[in-house]
Amino acid sequence: MYDSHNHLQDNRFDGIRDKVIEEMRASGIIKCVINGTCPDDWKKVTALAHQYPDFIIPSFGLHPWREITHDWEQKIIHWLNLFPNACIGECGIDHRIKKYDIELQQQVFLAQLRLATERNLPLSIHCVNGWGCLVELMESNPLPARGFLLHCYGGSKELVPRLKKLGAYFSFNGYFLHEKKHKIREAFASVPPERLLLETDAPNMYPPTKATSYYLVNGASHPANLPAVHRQVSKFLDTKKTSENFHTFFLQRD
Numbered sequence: 570m571y572d573s574h575n576h577l578q579d580n581r582f583d584g585i586r587d588k589v590i591e592e593m594r595a596s597g598i599i600k601c602v603i604n605g606t607c608p609d610d611w612k613k614v615t616a617l618a619h620q621y622p623d624f625i626i627p628s629f630g631l632h633p634w635r636e637i638t639h640d641w642e643q644k645i646i647h648w649l650n651l652f653p654n655a656c657i658g659e660c661g662i663d664h665r666i667k668k669y670d671i672e673l674q675q676q677v678f679l680a681q682l683r684l685a686t687e688r689n690l691p692l693s694i695h696c697v698n699g700w701g702c703l704v705e706l707m708e709s710n711p712l713p714a715r716g717f718l719l720h721c722y723g724g725s726k727e728l729v730p731r732l733k734k735l736g737a738y739f740s741f742n743g744y745f746l747h748e749k750k751h752k753i754r755e756a757f758a759s760v761p762p763e764r765l766l767l768e769t770d771a772p773n774m775y776p777p778t779k780a781t782s783y784y785l786v787n788g789a790s791h792p793a794n795l796p797a798v799h800r801q802v803s804k805f806l807d808t809k810k811t812s813e814n815f816h817t818f819f820l821q822r823d
């Protein structure tokens with residue numbers, strides 16, 4: 570089993586990270602993708618990628634909530650050049666929080682989309698309240714040949730075929746197992762099995778107790794719950810291809 574999207578570099582894991590990784594492995598997780606969200610984060614992601622080369626796939630992105638520094642692009646290129654197995658993300662479009670400059674947010678996203686396309690790298694996209702904008706951008710720009718990942722997909726059921734046509738993979742998060750998230754579970758029912766992935770986004774996004782076997786004292790979401798999430802998801806989605814999809818999308822390189 571593979572965790573397509575988490576944030577093991579997050580300081581909520583400080584002091585317990587090695588134990589958490591041990592528990593992930595013991596629970597049956599083979600590899601995971603760690604998403605840095607800003608330049609300070611990227612350094613932490615690289616340290617972990619060096620420490621656990623067989624387990625961690627590093628991903629570098631400038632998240633729409635993060636500060637846009639003048640040299641972010643130069644720095645991301647530096648890290649991408651050093652890690653041939655790296656991915657780009659987490660990046661994306663977020664219209665929920667009004668204080669951001671939407672125009673600038675789009676430019677930063679497009680710069681990362683361009684990098685992923687030029688290098689054909691796996692791209693992990695965050696999108697909140699900006700689906701119209703994201704689809705428009707994806708339909709009017711060159712895209713990575715391998716496709717792209719809509720992490721924690723929260724768009725409508727109707728958008729799934731349009732996004733699929735563009736090359737999208739959709740990752741299901743354990744949080745969607747909460748009773749109230751029935752609409753998104755319905756949207757996932759129209760995701761083809763060959764485009765489905767699983768993720769934790771840990772330490773964020775809690776699965777309900779029925780899919781929780783590991784708890785952390787600091788209240789963070791434990792990524793080793795993924796197999797428990799998988800067991801629940803398999804009751805209503807065809808998850809047989811999720812490991813193969815992980816290989817195709819993240820591990821097959823040019």
Ligand SMILES: [Zn+2]
Pocket residue numbers: 574575576604659720770
């Ligand atoms: Zn994330």
